[in-house]
Amino acid sequence: MKNLRGRVAIVTGCSRGIGVALAEALAREGVHLSISARSGDELEAVRRRLETSGVRAIATVGDVTDPAHRSALVERTITELGPIDILVNNAGIEDVRRFEHTTPESLARVIDVNLTAPMLLTREVIPHMLTRRQGHVVNISSGAGKLGPPYMGSYAASKHGLVGFTQSLYCEYRGSGVGFSAVCPAFVTEIGMYSRWEEAGIRSNRIAGTCTPDQVVKATLRCIRTGKPEATINRPPVRPLIVLGNVAPRVVRPLFRLIGFTSTLRRSADLNESS
Ligand SMILES: NC(=O)c1ccc[n+]([C@@H]2O[C@H](COP(=O)([O-])OP(=O)(O)OC[C@H]3O[C@@H](n4cnc5c(N)ncnc54)[C@H](OP(=O)(O)O)[C@@H]3O)[C@@H](O)[C@H]2O)c1
Numbered sequence: 001m002k003n004l005r006g007r008v009a010i011v012t013g014c015s016r017g018i019g020v021a022l023a024e025a026l027a028r029e030g031v032h033l034s035i036s037a038r039s040g041d042e043l044e045a046v047r048r049r050l051e052t053s054g055v056r057a058i059a060t061v062g063d064v065t066d067p068a069h070r071s072a073l074v075e076r077t078i079t080e081l082g083p084i085d086i087l088v089n090n091a092g093i094e095d096v097r098r099f100e101h102t103t104p105e106s107l108a109r110v111i112d113v114n115l116t117a118p119m120l121l122t123r124e125v126i127p128h129m130l131t132r133r134q135g136h137v138v139n140i141s142s143g144a145g146k147l148g149p150p151y152m153g154s155y156a157a158s159k160h161g162l163v164g165f166t167q168s169l170y171c172e173y174r175g176s177g178v179g180f181s182a183v184c185p186a187f188v189t190e191i192g193m194y195s196r197w198e199e200a201g202i203r204s205n206r207i208a209g210t211c212t213p214d215q216v217v218k219a220t221l222r223c224i225r226t227g228k229p230e231a232t233i234n235r236p237p238v239r240p241l242i243v244l245g246n247v248a249p250r251v252v253r254p255l256f257r258l259i260g261f262t263s264t265l266r267r268s269a270d271l272n273e274s275s
Contacts, residue, residue, distance in 0.1 A: 001085065001136050001179070001224055005030035008081045010073060012064050012121070013091030015042035017192035018140065018185075018216055022088055025217040027053035034077035034084075036060045036069070037091065056081055064091045064117035065109075074124050083132055086224060087125045089118035089162075090140040094193055096268045099153040107154045114158035119165055126169075126178060133177035136224045139166045141182045143234055147245045147252055150262050151269040159184075163230070170229045181223035186211045186234040202267050205260040209235030 001007070009026050013019040015037035023033050027050045035050070037043045040061040050057035058080050062069030077084055092114045095106050122137050129135025144152055145159030166182035173180065187194040187210045194210070197203075204210050211233045219231035232242065237259070245252040256262045 001134070001227075004221075004224070007031045007085035008034065008077065008083060009086035009088060010034045010036070010077055010084060010121075010125070011088040011090055012036050012073075012118075013140075014046055014059075015039040018188060018213060019088075019090040020046050021191060021213040021217050022090060022140075022220055023050055023057075024053070025221060026086070026088075027055045027057070029221070030055060031086065032056040032081045034058050034060065034073065034081055036062060036064070036073050038063055064121065065112045067120070070117070070121050070124055073121075074128075078128065084125055084128055085134065086136050086138070087122065088138045088140065088220070089121060091117070092140065092158075094152070094155050095272075096151050096155070096265060097272050098151060098269055101273055102154060110154040111158050111161075114155070115161040115165070118162060122165075122169070126173075129178045130173075130176055135177070136179040136181070136227070137166075137169070138181045138183055138220055138223055139163075140220075141166070141184045143184055143186045143232070143238070143242075145182065145184050146232060146242045149265055150256065151265040167229065179224075179227040179229075181220075181228055182230045183216065183220050183223060184230065184232045184234075185216045185219075186238065188213055188216060197268055200271055202264060202271065204264055207235070207237055207259040208261045208264065209238060211235075 009031045011023045014023050014035035032055045043059045047057045047059040060073045095110050139162045141162040142159040144156045145163040148156040163182045166180050170180040187204045189210045215233050219233050
């Protein structure tokens with residue numbers, strides 16, 4: 001999708017964090033926006049800010065796991081903004097803790113929000129895209145969707161699921177005019193979940209690395225423009241580790257320990273479990 005001006009995009013998880021950065025970048029490109037999240041006041045403030053870029057923006061408050069919210073989001077977007085060109089499944093939650101301390105409820109919730117809801121929203125949106133033979137779906141996965149970090153069992157499962165789901169649809173809908181991309185960022189600085197870890201004193205080290213919101217935005221726009229199926233945003237030392245981890249899974253555990261990844265995540269788990 002080379003030209004973005006005048007297109008219509010849904011971005012979920014847009015009351016704070018990465019979703020806001022993505023929506024703002026799309027607005028700067030002239031894309032009209034339909035945003036959603038549960039926090040109504042924050043979402044409305046973002047909607048108003050987006051309109052200052054000269055695009056139309058609507059906000060639908062609700063939970064992505066609620067089928068009525070998903071349907072309302074799609075219907076309102078089409079009625080008030082026009083046919084949907086872009087869907088960004090960004091809303092997500094984390095639950096960093098020892099797996100034996102994960103409750104069945106929190107496990108189910110992580111899978112529902114991070115994986116099942118994006119799949120069902122995609123299912124609702126793509127018939128409209130297929131009819132028009134154009135559209136693009138971006139699923140915001142994570143580095144945890146490429147290798148399974150410790151203390152993140154349910155999150156890693158949900159994000160691996162998103163990568164597999166995206167790859168499946170990318171292959172299935174070849175030639176349909178509809179594209180699919182998974183975006184897999186490392187820890188993102190300044191905004192979002194990891195920035196709250198930093199505020200609590202938990203920091204990734206230099207080797208394991210971080211990425212900036214700007215890098216996530218650029219990678220996402222590039223996926224939409226070029227149809228690239230996957231973007232992994234990470235520091236160069238981590239990339240060979242992902243490849244190596246896929247051919248030789250045994251090396252992942254010592255390497256995670258060596259680069260300090262395991263201890264960073266253990267500190268985050270300790271913090272969650274003590275609060
Ligand atoms: N930050 C990172 O380092 C990082 C790295 C890799 C991948 N990611 C992924 O990037 C995405 C955005 O993360 P973030 O860091 O920006 O997180 P965040 O700051 O916690 O923001 C998450 C957004 O999702 C919304 N959300 C959460 N649960 C929802 C639900 N059930 N229904 C509707 N909206 C919901 C939140 O809004 P309400 O609470 O108002 O509903 C909020 O707008 C997530 O998928 C995350 O897994 C983040």
